[in-house]
Amino acid sequence: MRVLHTSDWHLGRLFHGAPLLSEQECALARVVAIAGDADVDAVVVAGDLYDRAIPPADAVDLLAEALRELRGLGVPVVAITGNHDSPNRVGALDPLLRAGGVTLRGRLDVDAPVVVPATDGGSDLVIHPVPYQEPLAAPLVERTGERARRPTQHEVLARALDATRAEVAGRGDVRSVVVAHAFVAGAAPSDSERELSVGGVDRVPTSAFDGFTYAALGHLHRPQEVGPRAAYSGSLLPYSFSETARASVRVVELAPDGSVEAEVVELGCERTVATLEGRLDSLLADPAHRAAEQAWVRVRLHDEVLPRHAMERLRDRFPHTLVLEHVRPATASTAADPRRRSTPVTDLDLAHAFVAERFGRPVDATEDTLLRAAFDAVTAAGREDELRVAATVATADRGHDEHGQHDDGSSARDGAVA
Incomplete structure (x- = not known):
């Protein structure tokens, strides 16, 4: 059975202020075409349908149109929320849409997987959507003798995956796909992903996905495998300058014997x-x-x-x-820093140091001449100002003596009063 794996559409996103909606529309049309050409049995979208919790109206319209066209192929569509999506807004209509073959899962519901009957003589395909697990929304972890604390990203996802594994195990012989949104340790990130935690302490080991036939992952924008049965499809378009790989989807073949093979198919709509x-x-x-x-x-x-x-x-x-x-050019050597000298530092020395730090090289002869001329002009202007002020003060003093002072220092008004 074949599954088309895509993720990280980020509808409504801007690229450094430039709108991307037309490119996203082209890429989604290619997703539909690839799914039809590959004759897939299901399409899974591993989170970050939108770029923000409250998406613009045109992004909502584009998502609705893409889901309508994918469902028009006659195969189930299974999508989950990522850390950019609002689980309430995206998943609100899930119970209604599920009856029409479209799953938009915003909250974990282990007892409601999507079952696709086998078409190749093997076992049925069971798809478990595991939306992004937010640690802040999970119950506190309480341990005897310890203070209750917030669970980690790994802990909340591991809890969801354990419950999912148990549900799959109860079904006996099936082929299982888990759709999840997480940062798997050892995978290569890009500049555009939002950190799920400070310092990367909540990265999830590949072993967290053991027991499933295939893990269709979202969150990281680089297409990459993180194990023989787990992979990131990559984003719909490049969303940062570090994303130089061509945007693509994965067409995953899940054979009756349990083996997994995948073909990476480029979308070709993005501006590089x-x-x-x-x-x-x-x-x-x-x-x-x-x-x-x-x-x-x-x-x-x-x-x-x-x-x-x-x-x-x-x-x-x-x-x-x-x-x-x-x-900026490389900073000049600190050996030339005038602040490290034991001799007096002049204004010219500081100017030389500033130019050297700014350009990453010593001042040349022409620049030295210009700087000296500038400082000489400032010094000369300062002296002229000092002489002008001194002359003004002297003139004022003479005028004061001529109009109000006796030789003994008393004023004419003082004498009149006396």
């Missing part, structure tokens, strides 16, 4: 991503970057000073440039 580094003039002229002209581009400029209108100039060649970073 590229990170370019170097000086602006070089990037604009280098023919080696021709492939990036149609990609989402992040640029890291290594010019000493950020060139004027850098983004506009980049977009003339790379119209889909989204991120511009100015990478």
Whole structure:
């Protein structure tokens, strides 16, 4: 029997401010086409249907249309919520939709798997949707003599999987697929996944999925296997500049003898991503970057000073440039730091140190001449100001003596009063 495994659609997501809905629509159309061409017996979506708990209306419409088209193939569709989804909003209609062959599971219901009758003479296929297990929503862990604490991600998922395994074991000879959303230890993450815990302490071992014929996983956006019977299909599109692998789905063959084989099928709808580094003039002229002209581009400029209108100039060649970073040159050696000298430090010394730190090299002769001229001009202007102030004060003093002071220091008004 064949199962199409996809995950991490993130409908409604923006890529550094750029809308992705049209690309997501194209990718979902490809998912439907691949499922039809492969003549699959079921489609599973391993979480993160939306990019946020309250998705935009057009993302909701797109999900509804995709599920309608997948169900139009005449096969069951089984989807779970991920850590980006709202289990209540996504799963609210699950009991109603289930009767029509679509499962949108937001809460764990071990006693309600999706059973697909065998079409190849082997045992039936049982699909268990295990939505993302939120530790904050789970009961506290209480132990004798210890203070109650929050369970870990591993603990809440392990509890759900243990119950699921028991349900499968009670069915006897079946082929089982568990659909889950988790971070499996040893798998390679990308920049766009949201951490499930601080420090990665809640990563789940591969052994947590032992006992199932196949584990269809979601959360990590890189397509990858994490064991002979567990894999991530990868995201619908690249959602960060670290996601350079082509977006794909997995068509998984579950043979009557229990063996598992998978084919990775690329979707081909995404705009690729590229990170370019170097000086602006070089990037604009280098023919080696021709492939990036149609990609989402992040640029890291290594010019000493950020060139004027850098983004506009980049977009003339790379119209889909989204991120511009100015990478500062390597910091000058601390041996040249004037603060470490025992001799007096002048303003010119500090200016030299600032330029060296900013550009990552010592001040050259031209810059030294300009800095000296600037400090000389400031010093000369300061002296002129001092002379001007002194002259003003002296003039004021003379005027005061001429109009109100006697030789003995008493004023004319004092004498009149006397």
